[in-house]
Amino acid sequence: MTDDVNAVKGFDILVADSFYWFGQEAEKEERLATFMPEYVVDQRLMDLAGPQSMFMHCLPANDQRETTREVMDGPDSVIMDEAENRLTAQMALLVYFTHKDFGKPSAELIKEHGDKISGFLASI
Structure with missing residues (x-):
């Protein structure tokens, strides 16, 4: 630096x-x-x-x-890759904090959120 x-x-x-x-x-x-x-x-x-x-x-x-x-x-x-990675990480944190009381997320929930993230990223 x-x-x-x-x-x-x-x-x-x-x-x-x-x-x-x-x-x-x-x-x-x-x-x-x-x-x-x-x-x-x-x-x-x-x-x-x-x-x-x-x-x-x-x-x-x-x-x-x-x-x-x-x-x-x-x-x-690589600014767009950086922004995409940051977005994905922020979305993962939102999933974690909104579902942390439910224990480990089910495979169905993981797929649901994965589909949402993929759909969103495909739209940009």
């Missing part, structure tokens, strides 16, 4: 996150002035990291702020 953007050479993964979050709107301009443009993950930074590198962001991303559209939509981006 580093804040030295020139040190990314050879990095396997570049991860970006929002420069400000909900509840920090009063700090928005100060945060943007601090981080932009030096810490925006752009294609130059991805090229510096090398051809083996992947780009991750937990989404939602502020286009052109913490990353560029070119990087988000580029071949090194």
Whole structure:
């Protein structure tokens, strides 16, 4: 982990996150002035990291702020896979917490929720 953007050479993964979050709107301009443009993950930074590198962001991303559209939509981006995995994990937690008093879920319940998850993922 580093804040030295020139040190990314050879990095396997570049991860970006929002420069400000909900509840920090009063700090928005100060945060943007601090981080932009030096810490925006752009294609130059991805090229510096090398051809083996992947780009991750937990989404939602502020286009052109913490990353560029070119990087988000580029071949090194795994942001949609990351979002899909996060969605599946969150859905699993919801199933667990809404059914934890029932003990181990039945095969029927597992199939029912699996079908719902598959249907939802197929629709996006």
